[in-house]
Amino acid sequence: MDLLGGMPTKSGQAIGPETALKCTAVSCAIRAISEPMGSLPVHIYRRGQNGARERDTSHPAHRLLHQQANPWTSAAEFRTQLAVDSLLHGNGYGFLVRAGGRPRELVRLDPRSVSARLDDLTGEPVYEQTGRDGGTRVLDRNNVIHIRPSLSHDGINGLAPIQLAREAIGVALILESHAAGLFARGARPGGVLSTEKSLNESAVNNVRKIIDAQTSGDNSGRTLILPDNFKFAQMALTSSDAQFLELRRYAVDEIARAFRVPPHLLYEMGRATWGNAEELGSAFVSFTLLFWCEVFQGQFNRVLFTERERETHFVEYMVDDLLRADFTTRAEGVSKLVTSEILNPNEARAIAFNLPPYAGGDQFRNPNTSSS
Numbered sequence: 001m002d003l004l005g006g007m008p009t010k011s012g013q014a015i016g017p018e019t020a021l022k023c024t025a026v027s028c029a030i031r032a033i034s035e036p037m038g039s040l041p042v043h044i045y046r047r048g049q050n051g052a053r054e055r056d057t058s059h060p061a062h063r064l065l066h067q068q069a070n071p072w073t074s075a076a077e078f079r080t081q082l083a084v085d086s087l088l089h090g091n092g093y094g095f096l097v098r099a100g101g102r103p104r105e106l107v108r109l110d111p112r113s114v115s116a117r118l119d120d121l122t123g124e125p126v127y128e129q130t131g132r133d134g135g136t137r138v139l140d141r142n143n144v145i146h147i148r149p150s151l152s153h154d155g156i157n158g159l160a161p162i163q164l165a166r167e168a169i170g171v172a173l174i175l176e177s178h179a180a181g182l183f184a185r186g187a188r189p190g191g192v193l194s195t196e197k198s199l200n201e202s203a204v205n206n207v208r209k210i211i212d213a214q215t216s217g218d219n220s221g222r223t224l225i226l227p228d229n230f231k232f233a234q235m236a237l238t239s240s241d242a243q244f245l246e247l248r249r250y251a252v253d254e255i256a257r258a259f260r261v262p263p264h265l266l267y268e269m270g271r272a273t274w275g276n277a278e279e280l281g282s283a284f285v286s287f288t289l290l291f292w293c294e295v296f297q298g299q300f301n302r303v304l305f306t307e308r309e310r311e312t313h314f315v316e317y318m319v320d321d322l323l324r325a326d327f328t329t330r331a332e333g334v335s336k337l338v339t340s341e342i343l344n345p346n347e348a349r350a351i352a353f354n355l356p357p358y359a360g361g362d363q364f365r366n367p368n369t370s371s372s
Contacts, residue, residue, distance in 0.1 A: 334352045
């Protein structure tokens with residue numbers, strides 16, 4: 001269906017990955033999710049004793065996640081593109097190239113060239129890639145990074161938001177096309193010319209030329225001089241005209257729902273206020289971005305580390321930068337938990353700020369009443 005332009009809709013628009021991106025709300029929603037997946041810090045940690053952890057920059061996978069995924073793609077570009085592929089096609093694929101059994105490169109695979117299915121006997125995923133020559137090869141699933149949305153019919157192939165919301169996207173594109181055509185024709189006419197005389201086609205064309213000469217180009221907006229026996233009647237704005245903008249806003253809301261992105265991140269500020277924008281941003285992190293972080297973390301942990309390494313190493317996204325605006329609230333909440341001795345300082349540092357423990361921080365005590 002991608003080759004034919006996408007899935008047809010009742011609006012007459014064929015919606016596929018390329019056509020959907022022409023809708024500004026869709027492209028903005030995809031960027032709102034994919035760009036944080038590429039720009040947020042992601043670190044490799046080594047587990048220590050007593051729950052302590054420290055960053056491990058010596059692991060060969062550190063370079064692939066922080067600097068260059070491969071010689072021609074940065075780590076940020078690689079992660080961003082996998083998220084874009086998943087949102088547009090339902091599946092984003094990466095492949096780990098090993099050298100001597102150790103991670104060497106991460107390469108993006110075209111999602112249109114990869115097919116995924118579950119083995120009938122074992123239930124394990126099987127990945128096959130079709131080359132340009134038409135030949136296929138089975139990929140080692142231990143080296144395949146598979147990023148997909150939460151919804152799936154078969155448990156292996158993801159359903160892209162543009163597939164599920166193609167009718168809403170089609171309506172948005174139709175409204176945009178209608179608006180463009182309306183303004184291309186000089187928007188709606190401001191009035192109607194009428195006469196009691198009976199005019200033949202030649203006379204009508206002459207009148208049209210006179211009016212066009214007075215209202216087009218540099219003459220737009222100047223005083224209109226009417227031919228003899230013609231009258232001008234002002235046209236009133238109809239209710240359907242007044243609702244056109246509201247329909248376009250509703251289309252943006254529908255697309256925002258499909259991607260689980262707050263409308264204000266699509267720059268639809270109709271209901272955004274100084275009071276709720278921060279809360280909506282926090283909800284976006286909690287209910288949308290954290291899911292994608294978990295998906296990326298799970299796939300990186302599975303592919304980048306051996307079974308033994310997974311006992312001591314793990315990958316984690318850092319979302320603290322997105323919650324900076326709520327820093328004061330978090331600090332006050334953590335302080336109350338430490339004061340009430342529900343958390344000790346080291347637990348609070350790890351949970352709230354991802355900071356390493358310090359000597360003596362494992363004791364439960366109220367800093368306001370305990371002696372130094």
